[in-house]
Amino acid sequence: MLPIESPRQRRKEARPAELLAAALEMFVEKGFAATRLDDVAKRAGVSKGTLYLYFDSKDALFKAVIQEGIVPVLQQGAGMVERHTGSSADLLRDLIAAWWQLIGNTHLGGVPKLMISEAGNFPEIATYYYENVILRGRDLMRRTLQRGIDQGEFRALNIEQAIDVIFAPVLMMAIWRHSLGACGCGQHDPESYFATHLDMMLCGIAHPSATVQPDGMHS
Amino acid sequence: MLPIESPRQRRKEARPAELLAAALEMFVEKGFAATRLDDVAKRAGVSKGTLYLYFDSKDALFKAVIQEGIVPVLQQGAGMVERHTGSSADLLRDLIAAWWQLIGNTHLGGVPKLMISEAGNFPEIATYYYENVILRGRDLMRRTLQRGIDQGEFRALNIEQAIDVIFAPVLMMAIWRHSLGACGCGQHDPESYFATHLDMMLCGIAHPSATVQPDGMHS
Amino acid sequence: MLPIESPRQRRKEARPAELLAAALEMFVEKGFAATRLDDVAKRAGVSKGTLYLYFDSKDALFKAVIQEGIVPVLQQGAGMVERHTGSSADLLRDLIAAWWQLIGNTHLGGVPKLMISEAGNFPEIATYYYENVILRGRDLMRRTLQRGIDQGEFRALNIEQAIDVIFAPVLMMAIWRHSLGACGCGQHDPESYFATHLDMMLCGIAHPSATVQPDGMHS
Amino acid sequence: MLPIESPRQRRKEARPAELLAAALEMFVEKGFAATRLDDVAKRAGVSKGTLYLYFDSKDALFKAVIQEGIVPVLQQGAGMVERHTGSSADLLRDLIAAWWQLIGNTHLGGVPKLMISEAGNFPEIATYYYENVILRGRDLMRRTLQRGIDQGEFRALNIEQAIDVIFAPVLMMAIWRHSLGACGCGQHDPESYFATHLDMMLCGIAHPSATVQPDGMHS
DNA sequence: CATGAATGAGTGTTCATTCAT
DNA sequence: AATGAATGAACACTCATTCAT
Numbered sequence: 071m072l073p074i075e076s077p078r079q080r081r082k083e084a085r086p087a088e089l090l091a092a093a094l095e096m097f098v099e100k101g102f103a104a105t106r107l108d109d110v111a112k113r114a115g116v117s118k119g120t121l122y123l124y125f126d127s128k129d130a131l132f133k134a135v136i137q138e139g140i141v142p143v144l145q146q147g148a149g150m151v152e153r154h155t156g157s158s159a160d161l162l163r164d165l166i167a168a169w170w171q172l173i174g175n176t177h178l179g180g181v182p183k184l185m186i187s188e189a190g191n192f193p194e195i196a197t198y199y200y201e202n203v204i205l206r207g208r209d210l211m212r213r214t215l216q217r218g219i220d221q222g223e224f225r226a227l228n229i230e231q232a233i234d235v236i237f238a239p240v241l242m243m244a245i246w247r248h249s250l251g252a253c254g255c256g257q258h259d260p261e262s263y264f265a266t267h268l269d270m271m272l273c274g275i276a277h278p279s280a281t282v283q284p285d286g287m288h289s
Numbered sequence: 290m291l292p293i294e295s296p297r298q299r300r301k302e303a304r305p306a307e308l309l310a311a312a313l314e315m316f317v318e319k320g321f322a323a324t325r326l327d328d329v330a331k332r333a334g335v336s337k338g339t340l341y342l343y344f345d346s347k348d349a350l351f352k353a354v355i356q357e358g359i360v361p362v363l364q365q366g367a368g369m370v371e372r373h374t375g376s377s378a379d380l381l382r383d384l385i386a387a388w389w390q391l392i393g394n395t396h397l398g399g400v401p402k403l404m405i406s407e408a409g410n411f412p413e414i415a416t417y418y419y420e421n422v423i424l425r426g427r428d429l430m431r432r433t434l435q436r437g438i439d440q441g442e443f444r445a446l447n448i449e450q451a452i453d454v455i456f457a458p459v460l461m462m463a464i465w466r467h468s469l470g471a472c473g474c475g476q477h478d479p480e481s482y483f484a485t486h487l488d489m490m491l492c493g494i495a496h497p498s499a500t501v502q503p504d505g506m507h508s
Numbered sequence: 509m510l511p512i513e514s515p516r517q518r519r520k521e522a523r524p525a526e527l528l529a530a531a532l533e534m535f536v537e538k539g540f541a542a543t544r545l546d547d548v549a550k551r552a553g554v555s556k557g558t559l560y561l562y563f564d565s566k567d568a569l570f571k572a573v574i575q576e577g578i579v580p581v582l583q584q585g586a587g588m589v590e591r592h593t594g595s596s597a598d599l600l601r602d603l604i605a606a607w608w609q610l611i612g613n614t615h616l617g618g619v620p621k622l623m624i625s626e627a628g629n630f631p632e633i634a635t636y637y638y639e640n641v642i643l644r645g646r647d648l649m650r651r652t653l654q655r656g657i658d659q660g661e662f663r664a665l666n667i668e669q670a671i672d673v674i675f676a677p678v679l680m681m682a683i684w685r686h687s688l689g690a691c692g693c694g695q696h697d698p699e700s701y702f703a704t705h706l707d708m709m710l711c712g713i714a715h716p717s718a719t720v721q722p723d724g725m726h727s
Numbered sequence: 728m729l730p731i732e733s734p735r736q737r738r739k740e741a742r743p744a745e746l747l748a749a750a751l752e753m754f755v756e757k758g759f760a761a762t763r764l765d766d767v768a769k770r771a772g773v774s775k776g777t778l779y780l781y782f783d784s785k786d787a788l789f790k791a792v793i794q795e796g797i798v799p800v801l802q803q804g805a806g807m808v809e810r811h812t813g814s815s816a817d818l819l820r821d822l823i824a825a826w827w828q829l830i831g832n833t834h835l836g837g838v839p840k841l842m843i844s845e846a847g848n849f850p851e852i853a854t855y856y857y858e859n860v861i862l863r864g865r866d867l868m869r870r871t872l873q874r875g876i877d878q879g880e881f882r883a884l885n886i887e888q889a890i891d892v893i894f895a896p897v898l899m900m901a902i903w904r905h906s907l908g909a910c911g912c913g914q915h916d917p918e919s920y921f922a923t924h925l926d927m928m929l930c931g932i933a934h935p936s937a938t939v940q941p942d943g944m945h946s
Numbered sequence: 947c948a949t950g951a952a953t954g955a956g957t958g959t960t961c962a963t964t965c966a967t
Numbered sequence: 968a969a970t971g972a973a974t975g976a977a978c979a980c981t982c983a984t985t986c987a988t
Contacts, residue, residue, distance in 0.1 A: 099409045103322030107962065117970045119964085128962065186468040187406035190318045193472040200474035231477065231485035239457040245464075249405040253412040255419035258453065266450035274493025301951070325978065336953045338981080347979065537847045541760030545983065555949045557985085566983065624906040625844035628756045631910040638912035669915065669923035676896040683902075687843040691850040693857035696891065704888035712931025739972070763957065774974045776960085785958065 088114045089124060091177060094135045098180030098248050102132055102188045132188070136195055139181050140203050143172050147210050158218030159272050165210060166240055166264060174244040175260070182241055183248045208233050218275075225277045232275065239267045305343050308333050310396060313354045317399030317467050321351055321407050351407070355414055358400045359422050362391050370432050377437030378491050384429060385459055385483060393463040394479070401460055402467045427452050437494070444496045451494065458486045526552045527562060529615060532573045536618030536686050540570055540626045570626070574633055577619050578641050581610050589651050596656030597710050603648060604678055604702060612682040613698070620679055621686045646671050656713070663715045670713065677705045743781050746771050748834060751792045755837030755905050759789055759845050789845070793852055796838050797860050800829050808870050815875030816929050822867060823897055823921060831901040832917070839898055840905045865890050875932075882934045889932065896924045
């Protein structure tokens with residue numbers, strides 16, 4: 071998918087994480103177009119020219135923000151599903167809790183909102199993001215749901231649809247926090263929000279013969 | 290004797306709506322900052338100067354897009370809850386189906402994405418939107434859920450959280466369509482998607498003693 | 509100098525004086541470039557399009573303002589010098605008083621300021637103004653001074669320089685009123701100002717043997 | 728050890744003065760509104776964007792032009808009156824000669840015309856100019872005239888009016904040069920013009936018993 | 947004659963990008 | 968490597984001018 075290695079690639083790895091962090095924050099807060107590189111530089115504590123030592127252009131900075139923002143967590147979670155031994159309901163709980171702790175509740179939590187906002191202006195990045203992040207995440211969910219169905223824990227489901235239905239409330243929490251939630255519009259407590267979500271959802275997908283044991287997030 | 294409307298007159302009265310429609314499309318597609326007024330004008334088939342005959346500034350145009358985009362549907366749905374006589378599950382189905390038909394599946398479906406993207410740059414509009422749209426929508430959901438609980442149809446729920454959990458998948462469908470979905474990334478069929486959502490969700494909130502009758506969207 | 513007669517010319521004579529008056533006021537107040545035709549039209553109580561029924565362009569309006577503003581008073585004063593029988597000092601007093609009453613103190617008093625401000629942008633109008641207004645005015649002054657010298661009332665003077673020296677304070681009063689004076693900066697009383705000017709000036713140009721009889725403006 | 732100034736550094740410090748000089752010329756020539764920042768930049772030999780490194784807006788540039796244009800000469804002349812030991816007539820001659828050499832005959836000579844033209848559009852600048860320039864100038868004149876009266880050199884005068892009467896011809900010379908005079912309309916020689924003015928004026932204000940010694944400008 | 951909706955060239959201002967230091 | 972002064976293309980906004988009514 072990505073070029074394996076190149077001088078540019080090597081330099082990219084040396085790019086100060088501060089620049090990317092500053093850019094992510096600004097992009098999430100103002101959007102790509104409304105973010106001025108001056109502000110990114112100021113927030114990172116460097117001069118505007120320094121940005122160009124590490125990134126060829128504003129577009130390149132955006133791409134790096136998206137790619138660097140997800141690479142570190144791409145592999146996480148896959149092992150989670152493999153290694154899991156308990157109930158599938160617990161696995162589902164763990165997946166969601168992990169996503170929230172590793173992404174949603176970190177500074178990476180703004181990436182989904184950013185990607186949604188800028189997909190139209192960066193279709194190739196959107197495609198990259200879809201294939202490398204979303205599809206992989208859906209795969210984890212798919213295997214988890216299939217596992218639960220196979221083991222008689224979950225009832226028969228339209229899995230492809232269920233994946234999105236289940237993940238939507240989690241995504242929305244992250245999106246909300248970086249949009250209207252940041253404007254002082256009503257805030258929810260993630261803990262109880264996810265608890266309610268899992269409670270309803272696990273109830274809704276449980277096999278009729280199975281006994282659902284309600285449980286909040288064990289974070 | 291009705292005053293004869295000249296073509297020019299007719300045009301003048303229709304202009305604002307045409308301009309707002311064009312602006313909404315562009316704003317949703319490119320974001321506020323990346324949208325050029327020249328493009329909005331061109332899409333509406335007028336010159337740039339004409340925009341300024343009807344809107345004082347780009348900001349004012351944005352505000353009008355949001356406000357005009359929701360005013361027409363503000364009252365809708367309230368009567369729906371009042372008049373409903375059947376089961377609360379059906380009411381929930383109807384509400385979601387109505388939202389999708391009146392908003393999500395129309396050109397207004399991009400407003401949520403737009404509002405999410407630009408909330409940071411227009412906090413006062415975000416607040417306006419929250420108070421006049423989101424809170425009213427949540428109110429409809431709240432009354433519906435409360436009705437179901439009171440009538441023993443739904444089990445006890447943390448209503449405030451449930452509202453968002455239930456609406457998130459619907460919102461996400463509209464958002465997706467105007468972001469990554471528009472870039473060719475995987476498309477879902479809204480019909481079956483909502484059917485799955487309702488199936489799982491109604492199952493998840495049904496009172497243990499109640500019998501849930503699965504039902505797709507009756508559109 | 510000007511085209512004698514033409515359809516355009518005939519129409520010009522029918523031009524509403526209100527338009528020219530409104531334009532003069534705006535031009536004097538804001539300058540040519542900063543004056544919007546919308547404002548001129550509004551002040552004249554007509555629509556913007558109507559201006560174009562009478563004037564081909566903003567430039568044409570400006571030219572008309574200058575030309576129409578001075579034509580009515582071009583002939584005045586010439587007869588004054590011819591007919592005068594008293595002392596040359598009195599004639600000088602009368603000329604200045606007449607200029608102030610007919611021009612300086614009317615709405616035409618802004619023309620000098622306007623011409624000064626816009627000479628650089630309308631050199632041909634400036635030349636026209638110079639030749640048809642300023643030179644004629646200087647001629648009146650020259651004849652008056654020459655008359656006084658010839659009659660032994662005034663001492664020998666560098667007449668060409670004296671003309672401007674004598675008229676400068678009068679002009680400045682009109683200019684001041686339409687510039688800083690209109691901003692609330694210190695105002696002078698024209699009566700006593702001119703009295704002082706005439707007193708000093710007549711004293712300054714009187715022939716040593718002559719007796720100067722101080723006299724204010726007899727308005 | 729003086730820090731070595733790089734050409735770039737030297738340029739940076741000289742920039743504002745270069746820009747202001749270019750702006751003053753353009754403003755005087757065309758007026759504020761008709762002056763394009765592109766032209767100011769071109770005349771200063773920089774790009775349009777560079778202007779904005781030093782001035783926030785066109786308005787700010789105008790304000791700076793006025794303020795910087797007069798600050799350097801604000802103190803001059805005050806000492807002149809204090810130190811003067813000769814006749815008051817000579818002091819008056821010196822004041823006028825100094826004004827002409829330091830302001831009227833330099834590139835600052837356009838400021839009065841500019842201020843007159845734009846007072847209506849910049850009332851606060853006009854007030855600033857009036858209080859900080861005009862009032863101080865009038866003060867010098869007032870003290871000079873009072874000095875002459877007290878010493879019996881000048882006759883009783885309405886001093887406040889006399890100040891303006893005396894300065895008007897000097898001002899008009901500067902104004903003329905930057906308006907109609909620049910269009911090829913009749914030019915006067917400042918030397919003989921001021922000589923005539925001083926001759927007439929000193930004669931006009933001399934105490935009857937005093938002997939006026941005519942004298943040209945000793946520049 | 948009169949209107950005012952519509953136009954589009956022009957200008958103030960911003961900001962990504964470059965490069966001399 | 969790092970800076971920040973300088974650039975100029977791009978865009979929001981204005982307003983003289985036109986023309987259908």
